[in-house]
Each structure stands twice: as structure tokens, then as C-alpha cells.
Amino acid sequence: MESDPVPLEKTEQHLICLFSVLPPFSDVTNEVDVTVFPGDQKQLFDHLSFSGGKRIFVGGAVTGGDRMLWQRNFWIAIILIIEVFGASLYTIQAKPHRILLDTDVDTDDFFALLYLLKLNRSEFELEAVTINPNAWTDAGHAVNQLYDILYMMGRDDIAVGVGGEGGILEDGTILPNVGGYLPIIEQGMTTAGGCRYRQAIPVGLGGRLDIDTNYGIRKAFLPQGSRKYSPLRQPTAQQVMIDKISAGPITVFVIGAHTNVAIFLMNNPHLKKNIEHIYVMGGGVRSKNPTGCCPKNASTSCQQRQCGDRGNLFTDYNSNPYAEFNIFGDPFAAHQVFHSGIPVTLVPLDATNTIMITEKFFEAFEESQGTYEAQYCFQSLKMARDTWFDNQFYTSYFMWDSFTSGVAVSIMRNSHKNNGENEFAEMEYMNITVVTSNKPYGISDGSNPLFDGLKVPKFNLKKGGVHSGHVQTGLRDPFCFVENGKGKCKDGYTEEVTGPDAVRVLVATRAKPNQDVSSKLDREFFISFLDVLNRPEHAGRFNLTTEFPYYREVLYKPDFKNKKLGKPVVFDMDMSAGDFMALFYLLKVPVEVLNLKAILVSPTGWANAATIDIIYDLLHMMGRDDIPVGLGDVFAMNQSDKVFPPVGDCKYVKAIPHGSGGFLDSDTLYGLARDLPRSPRRYTAENSKKSGAPRDTDHPELRQPLALEVWTSVLKTLDPGSKVTILTNGPLTNLAKIITETNTASRIEKVYIVGGHISRCSHDKGNLFTVPSNKYAEFNMFLDPFSAKTVLESGLNITLIPLGTQRNVSLFAETLGRLKLTRKTPEAQFVKRLLFRLYTLQQTHHRYGHMDTFLGEILGAIFLTGDHPNLKPTLQEMPIKVIAEGVESRDGQILIDKRQGKSVKILNNVDPMAYYDLFANRLGDKKQSAVLGSYDEQRIMWNTPPNQT
Numbered sequence: 023m024e025s026d027p028v029p030l031e032k033t034e035q036h037l038i039c040l041f042s043v044l045p046p047f048s049d050v051t052n053e054v055d056v057t058v059f060p061g062d063q064k065q066l067f068d069h070l071s072f073s074g075g076k077r078i079f080v081g082g083a084v085t086g087g088d089r090m091l092w093q094r095n096f097w098i099a100i101i102l103i104i105e106v107f108g109a110s111l112y113t114i115q116a117k118p119h120r121i122l123l124d125t126d127v128d129t130d131d132f133f134a135l136l137y138l139l140k141l142n143r144s145e146f147e148l149e150a151v152t153i154n155p156n157a158w159t160d161a162g163h164a165v166n167q168l169y170d171i172l173y174m175m176g177r178d179d180i181a182v183g184v185g186g187e188g189g190i191l192e193d194g195t196i197l198p199n200v201g202g203y204l205p206i207i208e209q210g211m212t213t214a215g216g217c218r219y220r221q222a223i224p225v226g227l228g229g230r231l232d233i234d235t236n237y238g239i240r241k242a243f244l245p246q247g248s249r250k251y252s253p254l255r256q257p258t259a260q261q262v263m264i265d266k267i268s269a270g271p272i273t274v275f276v277i278g279a280h281t282n283v284a285i286f287l288m289n290n291p292h293l294k295k296n297i298e299h300i301y302v303m304g305g306g307v308r309s310k311n312p313t314g315c316c317p318k319n320a321s322t323s324c325q326q327r328q329c330g331d332r333g334n335l336f337t338d339y340n341s342n343p344y345a346e347f348n349i350f351g352d353p354f355a356a357h358q359v360f361h362s363g364i365p366v367t368l369v370p371l372d373a374t375n376t377i378m379i380t381e382k383f384f385e386a387f388e389e390s391q392g393t394y395e396a397q398y399c400f401q402s403l404k405m406a407r408d409t410w411f412d413n414q415f416y417t418s419y420f421m422w423d424s425f426t427s428g429v430a431v432s433i434m435r436n437s438h439k440n441n442g443e444n445e446f447a448e449m450e451y452m453n454i455t456v457v458t459s460n461k462p463y464g465i466s467d468g469s470n471p472l473f474d475g476l477k478v479p480k481f482n483l484k485k486g487g488v489h490s491g492h493v494q495t496g497l498r499d500p501f502c503f504v505e506n507g508k509g510k511c512k513d514g515y516t517e518e519v520t521g522p523d524a525v526r527v528l529v530a531t532r533a534k535p536n537q538d539v540s541s542k543l544d545r546e547f548f549i550s551f552l553d554v555l556n557r558p559e560h561a562g563r564f565n566l567t568t569e570f571p572y573y574r575e576v577l578y579k580p581d582f583k584n585k586k587l588g589k590p591v592v593f594d595m596d597m598s599a600g601d602f603m604a605l606f607y608l609l610k611v612p613v614e615v616l617n618l619k620a621i622l623v624s625p626t627g628w629a630n631a632a633t634i635d636i637i638y639d640l641l642h643m644m645g646r647d648d649i650p651v652g653l654g655d656v657f658a659m660n661q662s663d664k665v666f667p668p669v670g671d672c673k674y675v676k677a678i679p680h681g682s683g684g685f686l687d688s689d690t691l692y693g694l695a696r697d698l699p700r701s702p703r704r705y706t707a708e709n710s711k712k713s714g715a716p717r718d719t720d721h722p723e724l725r726q727p728l729a730l731e732v733w734t735s736v737l738k739t740l741d742p743g744s745k746v747t748i749l750t751n752g753p754l755t756n757l758a759k760i761i762t763e764t765n766t767a768s769r770i771e772k773v774y775i776v777g778g779h780i781s782r783c784s785h786d787k788g789n790l791f792t793v794p795s796n797k798y799a800e801f802n803m804f805l806d807p808f809s810a811k812t813v814l815e816s817g818l819n820i821t822l823i824p825l826g827t828q829r830n831v832s833l834f835a836e837t838l839g840r841l842k843l844t845r846k847t848p849e850a851q852f853v854k855r856l857l858f859r860l861y862t863l864q865q866t867h868h869r870y871g872h873m874d875t876f877l878g879e880i881l882g883a884i885f886l887t888g889d890h891p892n893l894k895p896t897l898q899e900m901p902i903k904v905i906a907e908g909v910e911s912r913d914g915q916i917l918i919d920k921r922q923g924k925s926v927k928i929l930n931n932v933d934p935m936a937y938y939d940l941f942a943n944r945l946g947d948k949k950q951s952a953v954l955g956s957y958d959e960q961r962i963m964w965n966t967p968p969n970q971t
């Protein structure tokens with residue numbers, strides 16, 4: 023720890039150490055509070071006695087022999103001072119409070135992060151950020167956004183930890199590097215798993231899609247540095263915690279779910295002593311939620327919603343009115359943290375409910391955007407407001423994490439006075455616990471994986487104890503409902519209790535009013551927040567557009583005026599690695615043969631919806647900003663909630679791992695997405711009344727179009743009577759909707775479906791490696807079996823490119839070998855790097871065993887292009903049906919059924935060598951090649967005056 027002075031003792035040796043860590047003389051900056059020059063030893067003396075907490079810097083211009091003499095005298099003086107005032111030395115050695123922030127990278131989280139980054143670093147030094155990937159964001163998007171924010175702030179030195187592939191054994195042994203993707207209660211040996219708590223968080227609009235992209239502002243605003251997620255190289259959350267916490271005393275802020283911190287404490291009890299304090303935003307103790315209350319003079323139609331509840335699960339208040347999101351994210355983990363013996367200060371809803379974003383604060387914020395970080399925060403807040411799902415933004419949006427960071431640093435600044443005196447919140451000690459399961463304890467009803475089916479409960483827990491009752495299984499858990507009353511489930515409730523279960527915690531009870539009563543801002547923290555964010559010290563250096571002297575946004579569109587365009591094709595993809603390679607291929611086929619009209623995205627498979635930005639970037643690279651991209655439903659058929667559709671179950675998508683080889687890698691294209699040029703097109707939450715939003719935002723015209731809208735508009739561009747061919751490379755969610763919700767199936771010429779497994783014998787297995795009970799299904803069918811059934815029964819002209827045939831063309835070595843021989847177009851180079859990365863990851867780590875699955879996905883694109891006699895395809899007609907019964911062990915399997923099956927063409931085989939050649943040659947073709955090779959090329963462009971490019 024280069025910046026962490028050793029503790030001072032009464033020896034000259036240590037004294038020298040102290041001074042050796044101060045900045046060199048030439049670096050005298052405003053980090054230094056007091057400067058003492060030779061001859062001012064009296065002043066030093068005074069400061070030693072009275073300068074509580076301040077760092078003292080000794081320097082000045084001394085030359086020649088004087089210098090040595092002075093130094094000797096000076097040291098003697100210092101030693102004398104130490105002898106006399108030994109005790110007060112702790113004031114000069116006062117080093118900054120080291121802080122580790124564990125966050126779920128929600129909007130309010132980076133408010134908190136930026137507030138911390140702006141503080142005086144000699145007082146508060148944020149050393150590390152670890153990401154909780156089990157709540158409002160997805161790991162790949164969260165980590166890269168963090169890297170970008172830190173780059174903007176000039177803080178590439180701050181460690182960032184995310185993920186990890188460790189698991190928890192059935193006997194409760196916690197392996198190193200558990201990634202925190204799943205709550206402890208559901209953490210097994212992989213990163214794939216359910217969503218019993220996380221399903222309370224919306225997946226699409228207003229939920230993870232908007233938080234992953236920060237409403238689209240992230241890519242429009244943040245500059246991009248050299249740090250990024252890279253597979254197997256990314257420091258994990260646990261590694262970063264061990265590293266930073268073992269280095270010395272540190273304070274931990276937890277502003278997401280508690281999984282990472284709990285895993286750390288359970289696995290490293292010997293390092294607990296280094297954690298001085300834990301500050302938590304979360305829970306509600308005596309809170310009364312002011313959201314969803316009917317005004318006094320309201321009409322009878324006004325329905326009270328959360329009004330008066332302890333908790334804030336706005337998607338779930340009917341079953342659990344007690345929980346707050348952060349604690350509900352992993353109640354068992356929160357219990358570990360609160361009961362760890364480490365002093366905890368809690369900033370619950372009790373306090374944050376009293377600091378809502380008022381209209382007046384919003385207006386004041388709008389007027390104080392003097393720094394990039396203030397701009398970034400304000401623009402995000404504005405978009406959150408403008409897209410809010412009802413007209414209650416100003417009574418629903420509070421300062422949660424940012425307020426917590428303010429309260430925490432103010433308490434720390436006051437050296438942890440006994441009752442947590444601070445500028446921003448009233449504090450009170452309370453005896454609380456975290457409810458992890460519901461009474462009666464000791465029942466075994468299949469809801470508690472820590473007990474059910476185990477001979478010995480996990481973690482040596484006791485039957486009949488507080489952890490052994492019913493655990494809420496999901497949003498609509500029937501156990502939780504009470505007829506004609508509020509739900510009874512209390513999972514995640516920070517409840518006041520007495521007796522041995524209680525832990526004494528300092529609790530913030532309300533936000534302090536602004537002392538300046540003439541101000542229109544009614545809370546003291548509002549003033550501090552705006553002041554700190556707008557300080558010139560430690561300000562952000564630039565945003566994306568000001569980083570470059572000649573930044574400009576260009577849309578590339580090809581000129582097809584004199585060309586006779588080929589068959590119209592729509593490509594439907596789930597953004598798995600192979601889909602991007604297939605997309606490159608489709609863009610390389612001469613437009614006279616294949617006219618790619620549109621891309622539809624099914625975010626129900628291998629990648630999260632926010633990953634749509636990679637498609638925009640790839641199209642930009644290839645000069646095809648003219649191709650529309652439509653975003654499909656975020657839930658597979660029958661998975662979204664009947665009562666509140668933005669949330670839903672993860673019955674099928676839970677088969678995709680969250681970590682390595684799964685979402686983390688898809689969402690970042692295995693660390694390579696950021697090498698693509700940045701497109702001016704991107705996902706944005708901009709929206710309009712016209713399309714069903716509650717109100718128009720500033721730029722409704724930029725709104726992300728939906729899959730069905732793009733489909734409909736594509737049909738309008740076609741000559742009457744002409745038809746479209748569809749290639750699907752993911753779950754059939756979009757195609758099923760086209761069939762059931764539009765009257766346009768007759769406009770579909772043919773459908774090529776990459777997916778499905780035709781099992782020829784009992785050991786001819788599918789590829790669902792995360793669902794061992796289901797031996798014969800293939801991912802694309804399993805991920806949305808009801809949509810697959812709809813499509814296969816539709817009577818459309820279908821050709822299936824099944825798993826077995828894909829497997830015949832899944833040799834990395836062959837594909838890479840051919841690519842090496844072809845012309846080095848930017849697209850060939852990019853695909854080669856991606857393939858090489860998948861291949862080496864497969865060789866390196868068992869989590870990447872399924873990589874050839876993605877290589878096989880390219881086959882559909884190559885086959886549908888047709889007219890390749892060398893490919894020697896063999897096809898067979900077969901009557902098939904797909905199982906969709908809601909049974910995990912069977913859904914997605916394909917049966918050959920002569921009586922009830924529908925006849926489809928099955929691609930049985932192609933010549934693999936011809937296939938590899940076709941792929942490589944097409945990518946190396948200099949026609950229809952990239953117009954902008956990479957982000958590096960784009961940066962060069964933005965550093966060059968337009969007339970010189």
C-alpha cells in the first residue's frame with residue numbers, strides 16, 4: 023500500500039517513514055493543509071498540539087550545508103516534540119479514512135460514488151469499489167460504466183471488483199471468489215440460478231435496461247478509458263475486498279444487497295478486525311412510506327398503494343410490505359453483516375423517506391451543473407423523472423445512497439462521536455435484526471434451500487431458529503398473502519426486536535432541515551450535495567464529446583441507388599457471441615443477393631437488453647447505420663407478471679450463467695465490445711406519449727423502437743406481395759409475437775431457425791449444461807418453449823438448423839486457420855480475435871466449456887444465403903413438435919411425431935470444409951467492408967480536423 027503510512031511509534035525510524043510518504047516537494051498541492059518552513063518550528067509545535075486531524079507538510083527551500091545542519095536540528099526538535107507530546111502525534115499522522123464502496127451501480131449509487139470522489143482526499147480516500155450484481159444492474163454493464171466514470175474523474179487507480187466463479191458446497195463450505203450473482207440462500211456451484219428476490223426488480227423499461235445503460239446517457243456522455251472488463255482478468259469482488267481490507271483499517275459502505283460483504287465476512291473472519299465500521303443504506307425500521315398515498319381530497323378512485331408501509335418494494339408491496347430493496351436482495355447476507363460484531367450504522371427508509379427529490383431541489387440542481395459529474399448526475403435524474411411511470415416522481419424518488427454517503431462521511435469527520443452526531447441526519451440507537459424467514463420457524467415446506475432436503479442444514483443453522491421458517495419464493499408467493507389485508511411476509515425487514523436476536527445499531531431517523539431557513543432547499547444535505555458535486559477540486563476532466571477536439575457524430579449509410587437488391591431478410595438474434603459473427607457474415611453477403619432489412623433483438627436469451635448497443639456499434643463499423651434495430655419483449659412467453667408486467671419470473675432464462683461464459687461475457691462481447699467504434703445510435707429511454715409513455719421526454723424522436731414496430735415498418739417498405747425471409751438465432755419470442763399479435767404471417771417467405779435438438783438416440787444429448795434434469799433440449803428452444811411451440815405449429819415454411827448439424831461445423835482450429843489465410847479486413851480481424859478469445863477461454867477454464875455452441879450459430883446465416891454448391895447441404899422433411907408444458911426437465915425438447923408433428927425441413931449436414939472456407943472468404947472480401955475499423959480509429963478521427971481525414 024504505497025499511500026498507506028505505517029502506524030507511528032516513538033522512533034525516528036518511523037518518523038522518517040511518515041515523511042517519506044508525503045508528496046515530493048515539487049508536488050505541493052492543495053492536498054496539504056499546513057505548510058511549515060524552517061524556522062517556523064514554533065508554528066509546527068503549535069500545530070502538533072492543536073491541529074487535530076490535519077496532515078502537516080514540512081518543506082521549503084533550503085540549500086547546501088545549511089540544509090544538513092537544519093535537518094539535524096529539525097529532527098532533534100521533532101524528536102523532542104514526540105517525547106513531550108507523544109499522544110498528540112496521532113493527530114499529525116491522521117491519514118485519510120480508507121473507504122471501500124460496495125454498490126449495485128444504480129443511478130443513485132453513482133451520485134454517492136461521485137460525492138465521495140469529490141471529497142478532500144487527505145480526509146477520505148475511496149480505494150475500491152465492488153459491485154453487487156444481483157440487483158438493479160447486470161455485471162458486464164455495471165463494471166464498464168464504473169470504469170468509465172472513474173476514467174472521467176481521473177481515478178483509474180481505484181480498484182474495481184466484480185464477479186467470481188466460486189460457489190457454496192452443499193455442506194456450506196464457501197469457496198473463494200463467490201461472485202455474488204445469487205443470494206447466499208440460492209448460491210450453489212455455478213453462477214446460474216433463480217431470482218426469488220431479484221424478480222422484484224423490473225427487467226426492461228424503468229428497471230435493469232434503463233439502469234444498465236443509465237437511460238442511454240452513459241454511452242452518450244461518459245468517455246472511455248483503457249480499463250474495461252476482460253474475461254478471467256477482471257479482479258473479482260472478493261479479491262478486491264481481501265486485498266483492500268487486509269491492507270489496514272478501512273470503512274465499508276454497502277449501498278446494494280449484502281451478498282459480497284457477507285461472503286467476505288463468512289470466509290475471512292480474521293480480517294473482520296480491519297473493518298472499522300460498516301455504513302448501510304437499506305431497510306426500514308419505523309418507516310412509513312409516503313409513496314402511493316391518496317391526497318386528502320382525492321376522488322374515490324384513488325387507490326392507496328404503499329402509503330404507510332415500512333418497505334419500498336413497489337413491485338411487490340402486496341405480499342411483502344416490510345422489505346426494502348437492498349436488504350430484500352439477500353436477507354440472509356444482510357443478517358450476517360448486521361450480526362458480524364462490526365459496528366453498523368444504518369440509513370434506512372426512515373431517514374431517506376424524509377429527503378425526497380423535491381421540485382425545488384430538482385430546479386436548483388438544474389441550475390448548478392458546473393462540472394461534468396454534476397451534469398451526468400442531473401441528466402440521469404432528469405431522465406428518471408421524465409420517464410417515471412406515474413405523476414408521483416417528486417414523492418417517490420428519494421436520496422438514498424447519496425444521502426447515506428453524506429451522513430457517513432459527516433459522522434466519520436466527527437471522529438465517530440458516540441451518538442453519530444453529524445450535519446445531515448438525526449440518529450438514534452435501535453435494537454434490530456434482519457428477518458430472513460417467516461414464522462412459524464422450523465416448518466419444512468420446500469421454500470428454504472438452507473434446510474430443505476439436507477441432512478445437515480447449511481452453515482450449521484438450527485431447525486426452529488430464525489433462519490428456518492418459510493422463505494419468500496417470489497413475488498406472488500401464496501404463503502405471503504392474507505385475504506383482504508396486507509401481505510404477511512417480512513423477508514428483508516429490519517425489524518426492532520429484543521433479546522438475543524437483537525443487535526444494537528445506530529440508525530438515521532430523519533434528514534435534518536436546512537439551517538438556512540430562507541433557502542428554498544429544505545434539507546441540509548441538498549446544499550452539501552450540490553456544493554460538493556460542483557467543486558472544482560477533483561472535478562471530471564471531460565466527457566465523451568469534449569475529450570476530443572474534433573468529436574463529431576456521423577451516420578454511415580450506403581448508397582444502393584443503382585443496385586438491384588437481393589432477397590429481403592430480417593435477422594432475429596439474442597446477442598450471443600455467435601450471433602454477432604453471423605451478423606458480420608450477413609453484412610458481407612453482396613446486397614444484390616441478400617438485403618438485410620432489419621434486426622430484431624430477443625433479450626430473452628444469452629444477453630441482457632442493454633447489450634443492444636453492441637449491435638448499433640457493429641452496424642456503425644460496417645457503415646450500416648441505415649438498418650433499423652427493434653427491441654423485443656424482455657420476458658419469454660408467459661413469464662411476465664400478470665398483475666405488474668414489468669416484472670416476471672426467470673424460469674427459463676435462469677439457465678444462463680451470470681458470470682464467466684454467460685451474461686457477464688455476452689454483455690461485453692467477451693471484453694471486445696468496446697473495441698468497436700461508438701455509434702451515435704444507441705438504446706435510449708427517450709419516449710413519447712404517442713407510443714404509450716406517460717409523457718414526452720426532450721427528444722422523443724430518439725426513442726428505441728420495439729421489435730414489432732420495426733417489423734411492421736419493414737413490411738411497409740416492401741413491394742406489395744413480396745415476402746421476407748427470417749433468420750432466428752435465439753429464442754423465438756419475437757417471431758411468436760409476430761405470428762400471434764400481427765396479421766402478417768402471410769408476408770413471411772421462409773423461416774430459418776438456428777436451434778432445436780433432434781435426438782437420434784439416448785446418448786445424443788442437447789446442450790443445457792446448467793439444467794442437468796433436461797438432457798435433450800437445446801437452449802434456443804428451452805429459453806422460450808411456448809414461443810417455440812407457437813412458431814413450429816404456425817404452418818410457416820420452416821427450415822431448422824439443429825444442434826447436431828451445428829456441431830459438425832464447430833471446430834475452432836479450422837475456422838481460425840482459414841481466417842488467418844484470408845485478407846485482413848477489419849471485420850475478419852475482429853471475428854478472428856473474438857474466435858481466438860472464445861477458443862483460448864475454452865482451453866483455459868472449465869466455465870468456458872460450451873464455447874463451440876456459439877461457433878455453430880453461424881451456420882444459419884451461411885446456409886440461408888444459398889447458392890453455394892460446395893456446401894452440399896442435405897435436407898430432410900420431418901414431422902416434429904416441441905414440448906412446452908412448464909416442466910423444466912422436458913420443456914424445449916423436440917419430438918418426432920408422425921401424427922401430431924408439423925412438417926419442417928431439417929438441415930442434416932453440410933460439407934464442413936466448404937463451410938469454413940465460405941465463412942473466411944466472405945469476411946476477407948474487400949467489398950462491403952468496414953468504414954471505421956475500431957474505436958481506436960474513431961479516436962484518431964476525432965483528434966484530426968475534418969478536412970484532413
Ligand SMILES: [Ca+2]
Pocket residue numbers: 125126127128130131277278423
Ligand atoms: Ca444502490
Ligand SMILES: [Ca+2]
Pocket residue numbers: 595596597598600601627628751752879
Ligand atoms: Ca444466439
